[in-house]
Amino acid sequence: MTGNLNGMAEDLYLGIKDLPIVSPHGHCDPGWFATDAPFPNPAELLVIPDHYVFRMLYSQGIPLSELGVGEEGRKKDPRAVFRTFAEHWHLFLGTPSRIWMNYVLHETLGVSEELSSRTADLIYDKIAEKLAQPDFRPRALFDRFGIEVLATTDSALDTLTQHQDIRASGWGRRVVPTFRPDGVLDGADPEFVQNLNKLAELTGCDLDSYDGYLNALRMRRAYFIQLGCTATDHGIERVQTEWLEDPDALYQRLRRREGTEQDAHRFYGHMLIEMAQMSVDDGLTMQIHAGSKRNTNHAVMRDFGRDKGADIPIAMDWVTGLEALLNRVGNSAELRIILFTLDEGTYARELAPMAGHWPCLRIGPPWWFHDSPAGIARYFDQVVETAGYYNLAGFNDDTRAFLSIPARHDLWRRGVAIHLAEQVSRGYFCRDSAEYVARLLAVDLAKLVYGLQS
Amino acid sequence: MTGNLNGMAEDLYLGIKDLPIVSPHGHCDPGWFATDAPFPNPAELLVIPDHYVFRMLYSQGIPLSELGVGEEGRKKDPRAVFRTFAEHWHLFLGTPSRIWMNYVLHETLGVSEELSSRTADLIYDKIAEKLAQPDFRPRALFDRFGIEVLATTDSALDTLTQHQDIRASGWGRRVVPTFRPDGVLDGADPEFVQNLNKLAELTGCDLDSYDGYLNALRMRRAYFIQLGCTATDHGIERVQTEWLEDPDALYQRLRRREGTEQDAHRFYGHMLIEMAQMSVDDGLTMQIHAGSKRNTNHAVMRDFGRDKGADIPIAMDWVTGLEALLNRVGNSAELRIILFTLDEGTYARELAPMAGHWPCLRIGPPWWFHDSPAGIARYFDQVVETAGYYNLAGFNDDTRAFLSIPARHDLWRRGVAIHLAEQVSRGYFCRDSAEYVARLLAVDLAKLVYGLQS
Amino acid sequence: MTGNLNGMAEDLYLGIKDLPIVSPHGHCDPGWFATDAPFPNPAELLVIPDHYVFRMLYSQGIPLSELGVGEEGRKKDPRAVFRTFAEHWHLFLGTPSRIWMNYVLHETLGVSEELSSRTADLIYDKIAEKLAQPDFRPRALFDRFGIEVLATTDSALDTLTQHQDIRASGWGRRVVPTFRPDGVLDGADPEFVQNLNKLAELTGCDLDSYDGYLNALRMRRAYFIQLGCTATDHGIERVQTEWLEDPDALYQRLRRREGTEQDAHRFYGHMLIEMAQMSVDDGLTMQIHAGSKRNTNHAVMRDFGRDKGADIPIAMDWVTGLEALLNRVGNSAELRIILFTLDEGTYARELAPMAGHWPCLRIGPPWWFHDSPAGIARYFDQVVETAGYYNLAGFNDDTRAFLSIPARHDLWRRGVAIHLAEQVSRGYFCRDSAEYVARLLAVDLAKLVYGLQS
Structure with a gap:
């Protein structure tokens, strides 16, 4: 048992418990399904x-x-x-x-x-x-878990060989890549120049000019789309965007390793807007995961590397940070940008009012530390009244622990049921509406917002 | 049905459901009641x-x-x-x-x-x-809604003709203006100089000197008071106050359109203190609505104008922002300043401790995005334990949608009942106290804090 | 009655209601127990x-x-x-x-x-x-309240005569001092130089050099430990730490009263790290109480002095503020540092993720304005899922009102019971675990984290 529910909540939960799993953002290894070892x-x-x-x-x-x-x-x-x-x-x-x-x-x-x-x-x-x-091999579990579609997260420089292998294998299930270009956008990454070289190699583009660089990025996006990709993903510490009049100047400085950290931030902030503009063109849903100060424990970083539990959330200012991006592309009703926060103080103060106005914005589900019973309850409590349900992006499990996928979707579905049962019991809407919203939150919104319907 | 309540909450709600409506802050058009069209x-x-x-x-x-x-x-x-x-x-x-x-x-x-x-x-x-x-004309609805008093919000430059007409009409209901001087205090307003000219015209004061300017403001306040006004209102992005030793210097610069934006902020911050000092003299309750970044969508602003849904809350620092004002007038027990926030993070951290100390301060009800079932619950949860009930300002509907007034007061009264029923059920106080506090929150505090008793 | 509980919560409460009181942080006067007047x-x-x-x-x-x-x-x-x-x-x-x-x-x-x-x-x-x-003298009440151990808070310059008297009296109860060195670490304190002179006098150390200063501090710590002290306490406005390469330079400037306020903050930030290093050596648990802007009402400060209700919380950034300290000593599993916040926005965003990673960190109980039914509920809601229970520090009453000690522990224990009953009712863990965690939170964690077991 992962939780007891009573009456209405139990009924609502049972209505969505066995729906297929749509997992539009996560960190599973596509190799598991390519080799089925x-x-x-x-x-x-x-x-x-x-x-x-x-x-x-x-x-x-x-x-x-x-x-x-x-x-x-x-x-x-x-x-x-x-x-x-x-x-x-x-x-x-x-x-x-x-x-x-x-x-x-x-x-x-x-x-x-x-x-x-x-x-x-x-x-x-x-x-x-x-x-x-x-029965416990990756493909068998994929079916047993009832996964309809699973997105992985892949470097912009990834050849996606394993995704090709999955397609070529005739297995017939839907595992799709996500375009994660941080390594080729972040001039502060120690491997930035190396990454640009790889990008040139992969695409055949001339990366000496900023235009060539943009072309190379467009080509990689197109390649990902061929393999089923419907979304991009950005992981950044603080949101800061700015439309540069002369991005080439900064681009050249960063390529020569002569840029400051501030140069790198400004350039990435410009590139977020470029990426949004490319999304208007090619339809990829854009994800922005922001607000985590990475690797705060230097000794652990030195001895054990990245992602070892020392990434700590920080206070965010989404309003100022996204101003330039939104004023350039935010009124497009075709564009979809999903925002993920770790600063819950921004749910009601910033994200819900923003998503309740800008046509392009959707609020991502509670993420990381907040993908939990109380975290889910705080999320619904703080975003729904201002953003409604249709400006949310459904659920992501965001996990690299394949076996935890059904567990995480189950926890979310219970949280959805608890929230909706409360709405009904307070008389804010009727049982039918609750059943409809439950399906939206469990499956349909994720498909819709990530363009995974077909 | 706007909500089901059970047992104690239902009883408490029924006890206040039909009390008269006191609406001390809102944006109804006084013309509705002047013409009754x-x-x-x-x-x-x-x-x-x-x-x-x-x-x-x-x-x-x-x-x-x-x-x-x-x-x-x-x-x-x-x-x-x-x-x-x-x-x-x-x-x-x-x-x-x-x-x-x-x-x-x-x-x-x-x-x-x-x-x-x-x-x-x-x-x-x-x-x-x-x-x-x-039966559905404005005056008939006013009576049917049980409105005891309704305050509108009026520019400091308004001639209040419609308020005069209401009074002259013999209708006998209480509709009062609120003094909103932003246009003549905010040197960053493109119409600031024009507004000063109008102010000079209306009052006959010589606005070449800062003293003349203060006199003009005092005269307008007196005029509003004649028409029943009991409160002022300020809408500002960030709270920043400072007592200037030589305000005239900044005043002259802003009049000549030579001031910077920072000059304008400093000047407004000084004028907030002047306004508070005038309130000590003339008894007007002061309202500060702060924390909204206005018109963040430039295209919508350009094509459709102000107030089109793109005003987004930002993080606030009330402690530093009000320091100068409070240290100049805050120990006055006659002065009443009501603070309205959009940053709920400041409820428990700043506003409740401040209102629980400074004699002049009261906390305004949950406002705008937070005037909602969960917003009301978060408000009570986060302010009451530190500020008590007597440092709150009751309820405002703050609406320009006249028909929604009873709906909004009803939602608040249900929220009050739910909160108090929980307090009683947890044993924190008895049924009698809850009934008493329910009436306070529904009607009496608003009358008291806005000086609307008589 | 301080609150009604139902079913499971009542049972859990009854299981911990009469456990002894462990009060590891507070402001009782040791003289009460020395003289028993x-x-x-x-x-x-x-x-x-x-x-x-x-x-x-x-x-x-x-x-x-x-x-x-x-x-x-x-x-x-x-x-x-x-x-x-x-x-x-x-x-x-x-x-x-x-x-x-x-x-x-x-x-x-x-x-x-x-x-x-x-x-x-x-x-x-x-x-x-x-x-x-x-029956109502201090010692009789101490026994009637079931206090097992009570910590006072004492200046680093205190001779602890009353603590000596308590020990010498043969009374046999455990009242221990806490080492509070703010006065000798904070170069912005107007009495800093005077305090250093007293420190020199008390220890016989030569305070002309920074090394002598450190030695004097070590000696005072050792003296406190002799009288039963197990913890230090720091009260600071904002957390800011930095390891200075040449602390002596700043030390000398501050001793000559030539330092700026920023010098004083940097020096205190360095000394927090020195204190943490001393704690690694002598085993004292370190407490950091931060986030209160003190004496914001200047008139009240002038006429009535400190601590008169005008201390107001401010927004905190624990992540940046503790970076230097944690990267120097934070990986030590022997060190225990307890963090107390007044900015509840940092519970889920910063403190829980930090305590859920760094071996030295524990989260102090809800403090000051938040030691209340709703404050306790928000605390559990926001810290447990990320930090677990074992990274919490149990309860502190933090009071100077001796008679309120049982009342405050009782309120906490009710809050614990309500929280745990909800966890059980949602199926997150079983009754046995809840009973175990209830005892942890009521008594055992405080003893463990403050080294008060023996």
């Missing part, structure tokens, strides 16, 4: 790659290397890693990680025991046994 | 002037001109405008606009059908028929 | 020293001097002060002050009447009679 072992499946899990253990003094993370971690026996995790299972009380993990263990993997140091080995063996079975 | 048609009554309504439709791609807005919009057939609105009625699910509109249609206009493209014409005709009846 | 009178016990009480009365126009505050206030008849308070008892409706005061009156002092102008004298006499009885 079995998942290696319980620790590598459930613990080692999950920064939600190891950050919490680390916060209570458990070294990352004990959790299989990093070079030294990779030498650890996976069973020992799983044991360490199981011993500290109590630390997850009250967190969505615990709800998701319980769902995965009980619903997906058929484990009936509770995690603890006592049951660690037993559960490890049970899972390992399952993973060896054909 | 019938309202023109359903679209001009319910859709075209309501930025809550057309912003939401615009956000989903419907051109403003289709909604009767702007020059081209004015050429539209009102029935076609109403149809467009009715066809997109589902977009308002979850918003307070839908609750208010349903109340207006069902309770006030006696329409029993649900809005939809199918019923649009039928409902249009029913409303048009009502509007032709004497 | 009776409390003087009801006004001096319940009204005059309580800024929660007099700020609210002041906000409604009652002069502080009428409330016994300040020089003139001290001349007031305490009975008159108490009467003024009782007459305005309705102003506290909806505030935690009212809940605490009712608990003190009814549960602790056995008064059955409700406070009002009618009952003021009667209640005054009843309380005065109680205070004259041996």
Whole structure:
């Protein structure tokens, strides 16, 4: 059980519980579906790659290397890693990680025991046994999970070979790439120049001029679209946009590695507008994930690399940050830009009023730290009255933990049901409307906003 | 139905449901009551002037001109405008606009059908028929709504002719003006110098000197007071106050159109303090509405003008912003300053602690985007424990949609009942206290804080 | 009754209601327990020293001097002060002050009447009679309240004579000091140089050099530890840390009174890191209370002094502010730093993600304006899902009103029970886990995080 619901909420939940899963944003490895190789072992499946899990253990003094993370971690026996995790299972009380993990263990993997140091080995063996079975290979799980479409997130420089392989395999399921161009837009990235070289190579464009650079980006977008892509994605710390009169000047400076950090921010802010304009042309939905200060723990960054749980949200100013972009393209009713925030203070203050005015804007679902029962409740509480439902973007699981996909959609659908049951019980709208909105939020809005209907 | 309540909340609601309406801040046209002419048609009554309504439709791609807005919009057939609105009625699910509109249609206009493209014409005709009846003229509705007093918002340069006409008409109801001097205080207003000229004309004061300017302002306040005015109102983007040692210098620069924007902000910040000092003298309650970045959509501003749904809240710092003003006049127990915020993050952090200390401060009700069921709940949740009830200012409907006044007061009264029922059920105070506080919040505090008792 | 609970919440509450009180942070006077003298009178016990009480009365126009505050206030008849308070008892409706005061009156002092102008004298006499009885002396109340350990807050320059007296008295209860070094770290304090002179005197260290200064601080810490101290405490406006390469330069400038305010902030920011490093060595838990702009009412500051209700929270940026400190010592699993915020916007955005990563960090309980039913609910709602329970620091009463200690712990325990009952009812965890977490939050976490187990 991931949660008890009563009466109306239960009914609304049952009406959407088994709808197909539309997963328009996430970080699954397309290779899983290209090769359909079995998942290696319980620790590598459930613990080692999950920064939600190891950050919490680390916060209570458990070294990352004990959790299989990093070079030294990779030498650890996976069973020992799983044991360490199981011993500290109590630390997850009250967190969505615990709800998701319980769902995965009980619903997906058929484990009936509770995690603890006592049951660690037993559960490890049970899972390992399952993973060896054909029913637990990636493609079989994809079907069992009822996934209608799954989007991965792919560098603009990715050749998408695995996506090609999936298409060529005749499997017939829909796994699509997402165009993530940060590496070729962010002049502060240490590999920016190298990335531009790769971009030139891949496209055959002459990147000496800014126009050539734009052409190369257009070509990559077109290539992604050929493989089913319907959206782009940008991950940035702070939103700052500006239409440059002479972008080439900054472009050249950054290419020569002579730009300052501020130059890089201004250039990226200009490129966000260029990307939005390309979206008007080619129809790709644009996603902006903003507000996380990355890698704030320098020692962890040095020893274990990026994405190790030390990314911390910061206060945002979406109004000023998007002013230039919106005033250039925001009145287009064909354009769709989805905003994801980590600063919940902006839900009611900025995002809902903005999405409730600008034709292009949609509000992304609660993300990262806020994809949780209380986070979902705060989201509905703070965005719906001003933005309505039709300016929302449905749900994203945003996960690299494939097995957690059904768990996360289930948690969202329960949250939807709880919210709507409350609306009905307060008399704000009737049961029929609630059922209709429930389907919207569970599946239809995501398809609509990401252009995944067909 | 605008909401179901259970048990205690229902009882508390029924105890205040039919109390008279005190509306101390809003944007009704005094001309309605001066002439008592019938309202023109359903679209001009319910859709075209309501930025809550057309912003939401615009956000989903419907051109403003289709909604009767702007020059081209004015050429539209009102029935076609109403149809467009009715066809997109589902977009308002979850918003307070839908609750208010349903109340207006069902309770006030006696329409029993649900809005939809199918019923649009039928409902249009029913409303048009009502509007032709004497019972639906402004004065009749005023009485039917049980309005005890209604304040309008009027430029400092307004001659208040319509207010005079109301008084002269012998109608005997209380409609009072509110003194809104932004146009003659804000040196960044393109019409500032013109406005000063008008001010000189109206008052006969010599505006060449700062002292003459202050005198003119005092005279206008006195004139408003003669016509029943009890309050002033300021609408500003960010709160910034400063007591200038030599205000005349800035005044002269702004009069010569030589001031910078920062000069204008500093001058307005000084004038807020002057206005507060005048309030100490003449007893006018001071209202500060702050925190909205106006007209963020330049194309909409250019083509359709101000107040078209593109005003977006921004983060506020009330503590620093009011420091100079409060340290000059804030310890006066006779002065009343009501603060309205759009940044809910400041409810518990700044406004409640400030109102819980400074004798002059009161917290205005949830405003604009937050005058809604969840917005009201968040307000009580976040201000009461620190500010108590007596540092609140009761309710404002703040509307230019006359018909929505009873709907908005009803929604507030339900919110009050829900909040108080919870306080009682948790044992924080008894039923009698709740009944007493319910009346305070519904009517008495507004009268007290706005000096409308007599 | 301070609140009604139903079913599961009631059961969970009853399971922790009578657990001993651990009070690891507060502002009781150790002299009370050293001398065990009776409390003087009801006004001096319940009204005059309580800024929660007099700020609210002041906000409604009652002069502080009428409330016994300040020089003139001290001349007031305490009975008159108490009467003024009782007459305005309705102003506290909806505030935690009212809940605490009712608990003190009814549960602790056995008064059955409700406070009002009618009952003021009667209640005054009843309380005065109680205070004259041996059962109502500080030590007897300490035992009756079930206090296991009580920490006071003491200047780094305090000789702790009263703590020595308590120990020497053979009373055998645990009252421990807390090391509060603001006066000797904050170069902007007008008494900074004087304080350094006292520090030199107390320790015999040569404070001409920065090294001597550090040694003196270490010696004072060691002295506090001898008398049972387990924690330090810092009260600062904004968090700003920086590791200075040459701290001696700034130190010398500040000692010569030649430093700017910015110098003082930078120096304090460096010293926070030094203090954290000393904590790694000597094991003292570090507390940082930040985010209050102090003494914003200049007239009240001038006439009545500090801590008179005009301290107002401001927006915080913990992420940038603690960056230098955390990157120097934050990966230490032995170090414990507790963060207290007044900007609830940072709960979910900053503090929970930070505490859910950094091994040293714990989140302090809701503090000051937020130690209230709704404040506690918002805290659990916003921190638990990301930080879990084990990164919290249990409860602090933080009070200088000794009699309110059981009332405040009781309110917290009810809040804990309500939160956990909801978790169970939603199915997020089982009853057994809830009972376990209830004890954690009521007592065990505070002991653990403050090193008070032994």
